[in-house]
Amino acid sequence: MPLKCREREKRSCYESGGSSFNRMHPMAVTPPLLLYHTPNTRSTATRILLEELGAVYELRVLDGKKGEQRQPAYLAVNPMGKVPASVHDGQLV
Numbered sequence: 001m002p003l004k005c006r007e008r009e010k011r012s013c014y015e016s017g018g019s020s021f022n023r024m025h026p027m028a029v030t031p032p033l034l035l036y037h038t039p040n041t042r043s044t045a046t047r048i049l050l051e052e053l054g055a056v057y058e059l060r061v062l063d064g065k066k067g068e069q070r071q072p073a074y075l076a077v078n079p080m081g082k083v084p085a086s087v088h089d090g091q092l093v
Contacts, residue, residue, distance in 0.1 A: 033057040034087040036077065038064040043084030 035050065035057050037043040041064065050057050062068040062083060069081045078085040078092060086093040 033093075034060060036060045036062055036069075036074065036083060036085040036087075038062045038069065038083045041083055046084045046086070 033050070033055060035043070035047060037047055037059055039061065047059070062074060064083070068074060069083050074085075075081055077087060
């Protein structure tokens with residue numbers, strides 16, 4: 001599926017107030033993968049891989065310049081404060 005189509009699906013899902021999880025996707029019975037991402041870091045490779053695979057995921061962008069990866073909310077996800085972090089079904093992958 002071309003990237004333009006995926007972007008259009010995400011946009012329409014956001015406009016309807018939902019998450020980036022497309023409920024019409026064949027894998028809709030499983031919860032989406034949450035990817036915590038900081039632009040221009042090694043997490044970009046993980047994001048590219050998920051896009052190429054056509055995986056269903058929800059993107060959570062962290063601002064590294066503001067130190068969001070060291071805030072208590074993110075440390076609850078990944079105590080090491082490292083990015084990227086992937087969470088599937090409530091478990092850190």
